[in-house]
Amino acid sequence: MLRVLVELGRRGVSDFPWPVGAATGLGSLPGTDIAEAQRLIMGELPDLPHLAELPARGPGADMIGRSAGFLVELPVQLYVGRWQMALRPGKDQRRIADLLERDLDQLTEQADRYAGPIKVQAAGPWTLASSLDLAIGGRMLRDAGAVRDLTNSLAEGLRRHVADVQRRLPRASVLLQLDEPSLPAVLDGHIPTESGFSAYRAVDGPDAATGLRTIVEAVGVPVIVHCCAPGVPLQVVRDAGAAAVALDLGLVKDLDPLGEALEAGLGLFAGAVATVPAPGARPPTSAKIADRVSTLWSRLGFSAARLPEQVVITPECGLAGAPQPYVRAVLNACRDAGRRLAEV
Template identity: 40%
Template sequence: MTDRVPLVGGTATGVGSMPGTDPLAAARLAFDEVALPFVPELPARGPGADMVGRAAALLVDIAMDTTRDGYRLASGRTRLMSRADGFLRSDLDAVEEVVERGGLRSPVKLAAIGPFTLSALVELPGGHKVLHDAGAWRDVVASLAEGLAQRADELERRLGVPIVVQLDEPMVGAVIDGQIAPLTRLDVNRPIPAPDVAAALADLATRVGRPVVLHSCAAPRWDLLSALTGYALSLDLGQITDGDYDELGAHLDRGGRLIAGVVPTAEPATAVSADELADRLVALLGRIGLPPAVVREQVLVSPTCGLAGAGPWAPRALGLASKVADQLARLD
């Protein structure tokens, strides 16, 4: 696993999803408002553009199709795959156009659904979830790793800057606990132990060959995260409790990066300022006992989760994240 492009603290970024259906408009926001820009995801365009369907454009030698209620693995190329590929190429084209106009020196973040959340949501042809079959979910891990490596290579060639890959794994805790609903009560989806998940994610990061971020808006699972020593973590800090302090502190003590989700994804009823959000973040990290230098150099700032439903709040949320990050950069 490589760490050749470390994420720089005191920087803002977005999680990935954005409102609307216009790739160029979304790319302009993603590149103008934050110092670590990202390739926007626009799920409002429909199947193939959402977090799960987008994987149809990333998997290598594994086909996907739609069902009445979601997605399923398939045989042979499907209309969904062509649709998802078209959406992703439009997104990359938009990002390239924005970069050509404005120039760019910073890395760019490319997000995708993680293999375990994907395996929890996509069906096998027989109706079971992919994670029901150990061979199937391992194939998905390898296929997604190959596809992400190829897309990151393409994006790097297009933009001329390093690429950071983000995996969105909101359901990984339920996968580890065996809480994914089965097809029948008598044929459950067995838990996948955290060490097995960690080993698979480590293999994926090795194939991707770039810095990798694990993002989740859910409560952190330290039985997994503490084993992913080569990953940066992107967490909703509203989910952090006193019981998380030791593990989060250990991650930062060993030099790990944290993308701290502190900006609301919907406009709050009461106005919130960058000063207030920065104070909350510094106070939380101070309770862990972190010196200002660690916060300044290793902590980035983002909204708590994706902004697909944020509407007009989305650019304001990204701008607010940048103002909070600027305050972290000046800590002494």
């Protein structure tokens, strides 16, 4: 019994909504076989698995189409290779729903006995608003009222999605990851118009945080804001009430904002492994990954004991473009790196 309690104290107890020494993926994987992809995740990432995303299946499995499928009473359609708002649901909307239902069925089957945190992903409101076209032309981002409607619709849709996953997996606890790769460009006014000769107006940080907070408050579960672009707006993420930020460690240039965010209690999903290997390169070892993360942590001035509780090890971004053997090796190395850090 004492041995069990010691193990729980070392690995399971944390102030954060994930186990000590956890690792996870950020969503996308290569291939088109959802059963195989979900098996890989459940096997390699047992402490914090996630719902697999397979964009290689085509329209409706891509990040924007899949996420637009969560919108309530705001149907979308594919037009000239882009997603735009539609007057009524059509075949594209049905394809999105069918793909998601197939994915959730696999998750339900493979994780039916799972009791722990499990993560689902969707594009956030600012990335959707800068990617979806209005029916009359132009991005939704051009119209503040349309962005508000989209945000509220997405909040309700993701609330339903989280509730559905919780119903399917009653012993699990759901985490939601909001993918916001476009957020820095939205804040900087760098989202180009259709002509490419100008850009949409910049969105203020407080307004951006309000949009994200609408989602956070609606879903009622811990939210991780993921951004693999340079210049992650950490203050916006904090003001939104997110539980954690997921970012690419290789793009962190200024440590002070990151240190302040972590000191304030923000969790870190540390992207510490390249998503596509360099030609001829071998996947990094778990020891190398752990050393990279612990070195950064030391530079930030935090105690080593706090690291495995506050930090989750991940690849730098999604793995959809990586070879299958590399994907397995990376997920395995991330898992073992997390466990190495927990044993220090």
